[in-house]
Amino acid sequence: xxxxxxxxxxxxxxxxxxxxxxxxxxxxxxxxxxxxxxxxxxxxxxxxxxxxxxxxxxxxxxxxxxxxxxxxxxxxxxxxxxxxxxxxxxxxxxxxxxxxxxxxxxxxxxxxxxxxxxxxxxxxxxxxxxxxxxxxxxxxxxxxxxxxxxxxxxxxxxxxxxxxxxxxxxxxxxxxxxxxxxxxxxxxxxxxxxxxxxxxxxxxxxxxxxxxxxxxxxxxxxxxxxxxxxxxxxxxxxxxxxxxxxxxxxxxxxxxxxxxxxxxxxxxxxxxxxxxxxxxxxxxxxxxxxxxxxxxxxxxxxxxxxxxxxxxxxxxxxxxxxxxxxxxxxxxxxxxxxxxxxxxxxxxxxxxxxxxx
Amino acid sequence: xxxxxxxxxxxxxxxxxxxxxxxxxxxxxxxxxxxxxxxxxxxxxxxxxxxxxxxxxxxxxxxxxxxxxxxxxxxxxxxxxxxxxxxxxxxxxxxxxxxxxxxxxxxxxxxxxxxxxxxxxxxxxxxxxxxxxxxxxxxxxxxxxxxxxxxxxxxxxxxxxxxxxxxxxxxxxxxxxxxxxxxxxxxxxxxxxxxxxxxxxxxxxxxxxxxxxxxxxxxxxxxxxxxxxxxxxxxxxxxxxxxxxxxxxxxxxxxxxxxxxxxxxxxxxxxxxxxxxxxxxxxxxxxxxxxxxxxxxxxxxxxxxxxxxxxxxxxxxxxxxxxxxxxxxxxxxxxxxxxxxxxxxxxxxxxxxxxxxxxxxxxxxxxxxxxxxxxxxxxxxxxxx
Numbered sequence: 001x002x003x004x005x006x007x008x009x010x011x012x013x014x015x016x017x018x019x020x021x022x023x024x025x026x027x028x029x030x031x032x033x034x035x036x037x038x039x040x041x042x043x044x045x046x047x048x049x050x051x052x053x054x055x056x057x058x059x060x061x062x063x064x065x066x067x068x069x070x071x072x073x074x075x076x077x078x079x080x081x082x083x084x085x086x087x088x089x090x091x092x093x094x095x096x097x098x099x100x101x102x103x104x105x106x107x108x109x110x111x112x113x114x115x116x117x118x119x120x121x122x123x124x125x126x127x128x129x130x131x132x133x134x135x136x137x138x139x140x141x142x143x144x145x146x147x148x149x150x151x152x153x154x155x156x157x158x159x160x161x162x163x164x165x166x167x168x169x170x171x172x173x174x175x176x177x178x179x180x181x182x183x184x185x186x187x188x189x190x191x192x193x194x195x196x197x198x199x200x201x202x203x204x205x206x207x208x209x210x211x212x213x214x215x216x217x218x219x220x221x222x223x224x225x226x227x228x229x230x231x232x233x234x235x236x237x238x239x240x241x242x243x244x245x246x247x248x249x250x251x252x253x254x255x256x257x258x259x260x261x262x263x264x265x266x267x268x269x270x271x272x273x274x275x276x277x278x279x280x281x282x283x284x285x286x287x288x289x290x291x292x293x294x295x296x297x298x299x300x301x302x303x304x305x306x307x308x309x310x311x312x313x314x315x316x317x318x319x320x321x322x323x324x325x326x327x328x329x330x331x332x333x334x335x336x337x338x339x340x341x342x343x344x345x346x347x348x349x350x351x352x353x354x355x356x357x
Numbered sequence: 358x359x360x361x362x363x364x365x366x367x368x369x370x371x372x373x374x375x376x377x378x379x380x381x382x383x384x385x386x387x388x389x390x391x392x393x394x395x396x397x398x399x400x401x402x403x404x405x406x407x408x409x410x411x412x413x414x415x416x417x418x419x420x421x422x423x424x425x426x427x428x429x430x431x432x433x434x435x436x437x438x439x440x441x442x443x444x445x446x447x448x449x450x451x452x453x454x455x456x457x458x459x460x461x462x463x464x465x466x467x468x469x470x471x472x473x474x475x476x477x478x479x480x481x482x483x484x485x486x487x488x489x490x491x492x493x494x495x496x497x498x499x500x501x502x503x504x505x506x507x508x509x510x511x512x513x514x515x516x517x518x519x520x521x522x523x524x525x526x527x528x529x530x531x532x533x534x535x536x537x538x539x540x541x542x543x544x545x546x547x548x549x550x551x552x553x554x555x556x557x558x559x560x561x562x563x564x565x566x567x568x569x570x571x572x573x574x575x576x577x578x579x580x581x582x583x584x585x586x587x588x589x590x591x592x593x594x595x596x597x598x599x600x601x602x603x604x605x606x607x608x609x610x611x612x613x614x615x616x617x618x619x620x621x622x623x624x625x626x627x628x629x630x631x632x633x634x635x636x637x638x639x640x641x642x643x644x645x646x647x648x649x650x651x652x653x654x655x656x657x658x659x660x661x662x663x664x665x666x667x668x669x670x671x672x673x674x675x676x677x678x679x680x681x682x683x684x685x686x687x688x689x690x691x692x693x694x695x696x697x698x699x700x701x702x703x704x705x706x707x708x709x710x711x712x713x714x715x716x717x718x719x720x721x722x723x724x725x726x727x728x729x730x731x732x733x734x735x736x737x738x739x740x741x742x
Contacts, residue, residue: 074669121666
C-alpha cells in the first residue's frame with residue numbers, strides 16, 4: 001500500500017517540485033492549497049497589481065501543476081482563520097508597538113495545524129511542504145534542522161513545530177539547494193519552473209504594510225510624540241504602527257546625528273528615537289518560549305537568531321518562571337525588535353525559541 | 358477506481374442518443390440557420406424542431422422559446438430584460454433568499470441601479486410563506502421571481518399558487534426551473550408563468566445551451582444585442598448542435614418522465630433511508646415530506662464533521678457529491694441556502710448534497726451506503742469541531 005501524502009501547494013516552484021518528487025518516490029500524492037487571502041481587488045497606489053502566494057493566480061498555478069501530475073487537488077478556504085489568527089494579530093501587534101512575524105504564525109496556526117488536520121482527515125500518512133528545512137532523528141528524537149542551502153534555510157519560520165507535527169511532516173527539499181530544486185522543476189517540466197520567488201509577507205505584496213493596516217483598521221487620529229532617549233520631545237508622529245525598531249527613514253526629525261527608532265511605547269503612544277549606538281543591545285527578554293529539547297531549568301548556551309536573515313550569535317538563555325527567558329548575547333546586536341521571533345540553535349538544530357518582548 | 362456520480366444537480370452526462378442527434382451538426386451540417394441558402398436551410402429546420410420539442414415539454418408555443426447560451430443567461434435575460442422594459446411602471450422585484458446566484462446577482466445588480474428587491478425568507482424546512490409573499494406586493498412591483506425547485510435542498514415551491522398571486526396583482530412571474538426539468542411535470546400555462554429558465558446540461562443535453570420561455574406579448578428588452586435571431590430577443594448565431602441536443606433531451610424528459618422519476622426516486626429513497634438507518638445525528642436539510650422535494654435530491658448535515666472533509670474523502674473513494682456552491686478558486690463555503698433556513702453555521706458547514714440521476718444503480722447506492730458511515734465515524738472520532 002502506497003503511503004499517502006498531502007502536499008501543501010502554493011503554486012510556486014518549491015511546493016510544485018515537492019509534489020513531483022514525492023510522486024516519483026512512490027507516494028500517493030494529494031495536492032492542497034490554502035486560500036487565505038484574495039488579492040483580486042488589490043491594486044497598489046501606482047496602479048500595479050500583484051500576484052502573491054495566495055492570489056487566485058497562484059491557486060490556478062497550483063491547480064495546473066496538480067493536473068499535470070494527475071493528482072487530486074483541493075483548495076481549502078482558510079480566509080476566516082487567516083483573518084482571525086494572522087491578519088488581526090498582525091495589526092494588533094503594530095498597534096501594540098511591536099513588529100509582527102506573520103509567517104511564523106501562519107505556519108504554527110494554519111499550515112501545521114489546520115491544514116495538517118485536513119490532511120489527516122483524508123487518511124494521509126504525512127503532510128509535505130516545500131520548506132528548506134529538515135526533520136532528522138537526533139538523540140533518538142525528531143529534530144528540526146536547518147536546510148542544507150544556507151541562503152534558503154527556513155528553519156527560523158518553523159521553530160514552533162511540535163514533535164507530533166514533525167512526525168507527520170515531510171520536507172523533501174531540506175537536503176537540496178534552490179538550484180537543485182530549479183533543476184528538478186525543469187526535469188519534471190513543471191510550468192512554474194521559471195516563476196519568481198514569492199514576497200516575504202504574502203498579504204502585503206507591495207511592501208507597504210502601513211497602507212495595509214490603514215485599509216484594515218482605518219486611518220485614524222493616532223498622533224503621538226517622538227521622544228529622544230534623553231527625554232526630550234522632538235516632534236509629532238502620525239501613529240506608532242508606522243514605525244519599527246531600527247527604522248531611520250521617514251522620521252522627519254532634525255538632530256545633530258542621524259536618529260533611529262530604538263523603542264516604541266504603546267501606552268504613552270511615544271516613539272523613542274536615539275543615535276545609532278543605542279540600537280545595539282546585549283540583553284533582552286522573550287516570552288512564550290517553546291522548546292524542542294527538554295525544557296531547561298538552568299542557563300543554557302545557544303546560538304540565537306533574532307530575525308530571518310540574522311546570522312545566529314552565541315547567547316546565554318536563562319529560562320524564567322513565567323515561561324519566558326532572558327537572553328544575553330556574547331556581543332551586542334542591532335535590531336532586537338519586539339514582536340519578532342528569537343530562535344535558538346545548537347549547531348544546525350533548532351532547539352527552541354520565543355517571542356521578543 | 359470505482360466512479361459513482363451523485364452530483365446531477367451540478368451537471369449531468371450527455372445522453373448517448375442526444376450526442377448522436379447532435380453529431381451531424383458538428384460534422385457536415387455547418388450552415389448558419391439564418392442563411393437563406395441550402396446550407397442554412399439544412400440546419401434551420403433542426404433548430405425549429407428543437408424549439409417545438411422544448412415548447413412541447415412545458416406546454417408553451419414554439420414562438421415563446423428563446424435559446425440562450427446557458428441557464429444563467431436565461432435568468433439574467435428574464436430579470437434584467439423585464440426590468441429594462443418595465444422600469445417606468447415600477448422598480449420593485451420580489452424574489453427569495455434561496456435563489457440560484459444567477460437570479461440573486463441579477464437582482465443585486467438592479468439594486469445597485471436603484472431598484473428595490475425583497476428577498477422572501479424561508480422557514481426551517483426551506484419553505485416560503487405565501488401570505489408574506491403577497492403582502493410584499495406593492496403598486497411598484499413589476500416582477501416576482503421564484504425558483505421551481507431549489508438546487509441544494511431539492512425543495513419544490515408552490516409555483517401554481519404563486520402564479521395565482523402574480524396574476525391577481527398583475528405582476529410578471531418568472532421561475533428558474535432549471536432543476537425541475539425532467540424531474541417534475543411542467544406546464545407553464547397552468548401555473549401562469551410569464552418567464553421560465555431552462556438549462557440543457559442539467560438533464561442530458563450538453564453545456565452551453567439553455568432556453569427562456571417568454572409568454573407571448575411579454576415585454577422584454579434583449580440582453581444581447583445583435584442580429585435578428587430569436588425574433589430579436591437574443592442576438593448571436595445559434596448554437597445549432599447544442600440546441601438540437603437540448604431539443605432531444607426535452608423529448609426524453611417528456612417521453613420517459615414517469616419511468617425516469619420513479620426510478621430515481623427509489624434510488625434516492627434507498628440512499629436516504631439507508632443513511633438514516635446507519636448514521637446517528639444527521640439532519641435532513643429541506644422538506645421532510647419527500648413529495649415536496651425533487652425525486653433525486655438529498656441534502657444532509659452530518660453533525661460534528663465538516664461537509665468538505667466528507668466530500669474530499671468520498672472523492673478519494675470515487676464518489677462525487679457536493680456541498681454549498683463552489684466559488685472562484687474552487688473552495689467551499691457554507692451554503693447561503695442552508696443558512697437561510699436557520700441552520701447554524703456548524704451544521705451548515707456539515708452539509709452534503711447527493712443528487713442522483715438516470716445512470717445511477719441500486720448497486721451504486723449500496724456501495725455508498727457500505728462506505729459512507731465508516732468515513733463519518735472516522736471523521737467524528739478525530740474531529741475537533
